[in-house]
Structure formats: C-alpha cells, structure tokens
Amino acid sequence: MTDKALQRNKRYTAYVDKVSPSTNTIHSLLKAFVIGGVTCVIGEILRNLLGMIPGTDDNQATVYSSVILVTVAILLTGMGLYDKIARHGGAGSFLPITGFANAMSSAAMEFRSEGLITGTAVKMFNVVGPVVVNGIVWSSVSGILVWAVSMLMKL
Amino acid sequence: MTAKSQTIKFHNKPRLIAGMSVVGKKEGEGPLGKYFDETDDDPKMGKSSFEKGESAMFAAAVKGAAKKAGISTFDFEALFAGDLLNQLVSSNYAARDLPVSYYGLYSACSTMTEALALASAMVNAGYYRTAACVTGSHFAAAERQYRYPLEYGCQRPPYAQWTVTGAGCSVISAEGNGPAIISATIGKVADYGIVDANNMGAAMAPAAFETLLAVLDDTEMNLEDFDAIFTGDLGRLGARILRDLCNERGLDLGQKYSDCGEMIFAREQNCYSGGSGAGCSACVLNSFILSKLNRHEYNRVLLLATGALMSPTTSFQGETIPAISHGIILENC
Numbered sequence: 001m002t003d004k005a006l007q008r009n010k011r012y013t014a015y016v017d018k019v020s021p022s023t024n025t026i027h028s029l030l031k032a033f034v035i036g037g038v039t040c041v042i043g044e045i046l047r048n049l050l051g052m053i054p055g056t057d058d059n060q061a062t063v064y065s066s067v068i069l070v071t072v073a074i075l076l077t078g079m080g081l082y083d084k085i086a087r088h089g090g091a092g093s094f095l096p097i098t099g100f101a102n103a104m105s106s107a108a109m110e111f112r113s114e115g116l117i118t119g120t121a122v123k124m125f126n127v128v129g130p131v132v133v134n135g136i137v138w139s140s141v142s143g144i145l146v147w148a149v150s151m152l153m154k155l
Numbered sequence: 156m157t158a159k160s161q162t163i164k165f166h167n168k169p170r171l172i173a174g175m176s177v178v179g180k181k182e183g184e185g186p187l188g189k190y191f192d193e194t195d196d197d198p199k200m201g202k203s204s205f206e207k208g209e210s211a212m213f214a215a216a217v218k219g220a221a222k223k224a225g226i227s228t229f230d231f232e233a234l235f236a237g238d239l240l241n242q243l244v245s246s247n248y249a250a251r252d253l254p255v256s257y258y259g260l261y262s263a264c265s266t267m268t269e270a271l272a273l274a275s276a277m278v279n280a281g282y283y284r285t286a287a288c289v290t291g292s293h294f295a296a297a298e299r300q301y302r303y304p305l306e307y308g309c310q311r312p313p314y315a316q317w318t319v320t321g322a323g324c325s326v327i328s329a330e331g332n333g334p335a336i337i338s339a340t341i342g343k344v345a346d347y348g349i350v351d352a353n354n355m356g357a358a359m360a361p362a363a364f365e366t367l368l369a370v371l372d373d374t375e376m377n378l379e380d381f382d383a384i385f386t387g388d389l390g391r392l393g394a395r396i397l398r399d400l401c402n403e404r405g406l407d408l409g410q411k412y413s414d415c416g417e418m419i420f421a422r423e424q425n426c427y428s429g430g431s432g433a434g435c436s437a438c439v440l441n442s443f444i445l446s447k448l449n450r451h452e453y454n455r456v457l458l459l460a461t462g463a464l465m466s467p468t469t470s471f472q473g474e475t476i477p478a479i480s481h482g483i484i485l486e487n488c
Contacts (some may be wrong), residue, residue: 009348009475016349016357019399020392021313077306086308087425093308102308110304113204127307 028090035085036092043069043096066097073098074105082106103127161366162340162373169278171271171485172331174441175219177212179294179320182430182438185420190442191321192219198295198320206244209293212322213238213249217289220324220441224285224331231255231326232283235274237266237290239297239318239433246289255287263462264359264388265342266290267323267437268481272339274327275483284329291322292432301352301467314392315353317426319419323437325445334448334456338374340482342366344464352463352470355478356393356416356428359461362478363389364400366459370482371406378406382453385444387436387460387480388416390428415439436460448485455486 001009046065051058076082082102086093093099104124111123125132176191183194193215199208200215213236221228234253236246237260250257262269270288277283295305297318303309327336345365349358363386371377378384389397394414401408415436416429440458447453459482465474 009346012347012361013349015399016354016396019396020354020357023310023313077308080306083306083308087310089308090310099308102306106304106306106308109306110299113206127303 031088032090032092034092035089036096039069039093039096039098069096069098070101073101077102077105078109100128100131103131160373161342161369162338163272163276164338164374165275165279165336167279167281167329168335168337168488169275169327169329170331170333170335171325171445172328172333173220173224173326174323174445175216175223176323176438176442177215177219177291177321178434178438181294181424181426182319182321182419185424187419187439187443190446191438192223192442198293205293205295205299206240207248209238209240209245209291209296209322210248212293212320213245213289213291213324214252216291216322216324217249217253217287220287220289220326224326224328226285226326228253228255228287230285231287233258233274233277233286235260235270235286235288237261237270237433239263239292240300245291245293245296249289262479262481263464264292264431264433264435265460265462265479265481266433267387267440268339268458268460268483269341271325271327271336271483272341272481274325275336275339278327278329281329286327287324288327289322289324290433290437292318292320292434294318294320294432297432311427312351312353313427314356314390315427316355316388316390316416316429316431317420318432319388319416319430319435319438321432321434321438323434323439323441325437325441334445334485334487336483337486337488338370338484340366340370340373342369342480342482344477344479346475346477348475350470350473350475352465352467352476354392355388355431355463355476356390357396358463358465358476359478359480360389360393360396360400362480363387363393363397363459363461366480366482367397367401367457368404370457370459370484374484378408378411381411381455381457381484383444383447384408384412384457385436385439385459386412386414386416387458387462388429388431389414389461390416390431392428393461418443433462444485448487451487453487455484457482457484
C-alpha cells in the first residue's frame, strides 16, 4: 500500500471512530448490574430456600440452585426470550452461569439442522469453547501456583 | 478523476420489464411493507431449514417476476443470481429447478447491480432476449454463517446492521415496457482500512463514493440530472459518512439521496443502523424504486448497491475490509 493510501486510511478511520455512535456506558453498566444482580439474587434465594430442606447441606443447595438456574436459562433460550434479555443485560447476562447455558443451548439448537452428531455435537461448543479452554488452562495454572507456594512454605 | 471509464453504456436500451420482491415478516412490517409483493411470516418458508427457506424465497421471486412479466420461467434465457451463503447455495439450489442458463455471482451485497449490469450487457448485445436477475439474503442463514447462533444472547454495537430477509428478481428484456437500464458502472475494490466487521457501513461508504464519482465522471451527468440516488445497504451511519465524503468534494446529496438499508426498517424495529444483505437493494429496487419509476414519479434513478467483501476468516485474521459498489442508471425513455 502506498504512503498516500495509508495516510488516507488513517484519516478515514479516525473520522469513522469520531462519527460512529457508541453505547451509553453508564446506561449499559446500570442495566448489566440490574440484570446480572437479579440473576444472582434469585440464585441466592434458591440456595437459601433449598438449604432449608432437611438433609440438604449448603454445598448441595449451591449445586441444586445452579442446576435450576441453568435449566431455566436453557428454557428461556428455547423459547426465544434469553437473547432479548441479553440484548439489554450484556455482561450481566453472559457472565453468570446462565450465560454459559444460553451459549451452549443456542448453538446446540442452531446446528440441529445439520444432524445430531455432525451438527449439534460438533458445534455445541462453538461459542463456549474458549470459555472451557480458558477455564482449564487458568485453573491448571492456579493449581500449579498453589502447589509451588505450598512447596515453598515447607522449605 | 478516473483515468479510464468504468462505465458501460447500453444503447439498445435493455428494459426492466417486471420486478418481484419476496420478504420476511420484519421487512413486511417496515416502512416499505406496502410496496413488497409478497411477505412470508415463516422464516423457513415451510421448509426444514433456513437455507432451504432462503432458496424457496429465490424460487418464489423468480416465478413471481416471470408471472408479472406475463411469461413463464421457460422464457428466461439466462438467470443471473447471487446470495451471501458459502458456495452460493441458495441461488444454486433454487436454480436447479429452473430451466435456464445459470450464472452464479458473488459480489456480497452489491450482487444485484452486478447481475443487472451483466444481464443488461448480454441483452443489449443481443445474446439474450430476456434474462432474469435475482439476489437475496436471509437474516437467520447469514447470522449462523457470519456471526453467532440466533438465540445466543449477545450485544451488538449501535452501528451494526440487520441482514434483510428477502429476495428480489428483475426481468431484463430487449423489448417491453419499463424503465431502461442506460448504463452500468462497475466499481473498483476500495479499502479504507476499516477492521471492525460490525461497521460495514463505514467500510462500504468509500466504495459507494468512488463509484458515484466514476458515474458522474463517465456519464458527464451532475447530481441534478438524477431524480433519486440510492445506495444499497450503507445503513444510517454509512449514509451519513457518504454524505460527508461527498460534501468534502463539494457535492451535496441533499434530499435526493437515500439508502435502501436505512429505508427498509424503522428505528423502532431495533435494527441498529439499518438493513444490509444482498436482498436489501434487490427488494427495494423491485418494489419501491420500480413502482416510482413506473408511475413516473422518478424518471432517472442511480442505484449504487454496496458490498463488503470480507469473510469471518479474514476478519479473525485481522484483515481490513475491502468493499465494492456497482452503479446502474435506470431511466424512463
């Protein structure tokens, strides 16, 4: 590319950045806070209620409430409602466990037309693949760090 | 400005004798709803997948256009078709049921004017008497190929665009009634360094700008010589950028200029910056623009369909977005 074209592109992209509308940060943050917050509050309520069932300890209650949240998120995805909530929620709706459920189930549904194995099974991790990979990589890293620190402590 | 002419003039006046537009529900509910010939509420058109639905939409557009022209699909000598899906599957699969010579074209969202240019050239030269041009796009089919699953909850920037679900077909004939296609200006690929694949309006506006200058230069016409100028799918932001680029050159587009992508959806329809896709300009041309020409509300129209020529692969590799725009001039004469 010639210098002249590079100069032109630099000028043009700077101009485009200036005129492209951006989302209102405070507005988006507030909506994400409310929707993410409500999801977490529902999770807490579920956990506390489940914890009252005799014979259920706190760990079990936590697992059950996660399962319920995931199931509800998948149901909402199937009914075509989750993406409408997420349009407002942003990070507030994709960060909690419900976002993960939505990403997996939406991909699973979407690629059903290419078959259960060649479509759904292959593409199911299409969106969440990076989350899983990063989860494994960084938990391994932290595991190694914990082990190294504990070894140092012993010295 | 341009050293050599990019414009082909058609002296034998190939005519656009009939147009058919088939659109989805959202487009039908938009401001241009009443102009479209057929609105289908089912995004799959009664088929089992979105891709098959898009193909069915193509077939419906071609058959409808033949009917409106008072002929059958057997009378088409050639079909110039294109869409956005990999390997042009919607066009190819629709064409397998049509008894005509078939040209599969890809020029992203500017395929309609490329098809019209080629068909007009063939008809003008006398190789064909009647040819059909059809392009289309489908929101759901394009989403799954270019972006995320439909039900995946993600946010898009306000300058993103919404792929139009629809197909438009034009019948080009050596004789008959209808506006003549008097020239076609074949664009050059323009890349002004835009990287964000959501900002297609900004990527395509320079291509439309360069082709507009080429049209004015080659035909020696001025903006005043046109009753209306349309771009394909720049969206609100792209249209604004094109106006700015023109102003810089001392050209005021004013009220004459509109963008098909901006027109097809209302702001309340939550389509961000407006519509996009190969079906966008095809549907608007074969409904709104054609009816205005036939009623002589417009007598000379310039249509500049615009296309962004990237793929998800090149976007992930950090490439900038090349864009193209082909212009055709329609005239009542």
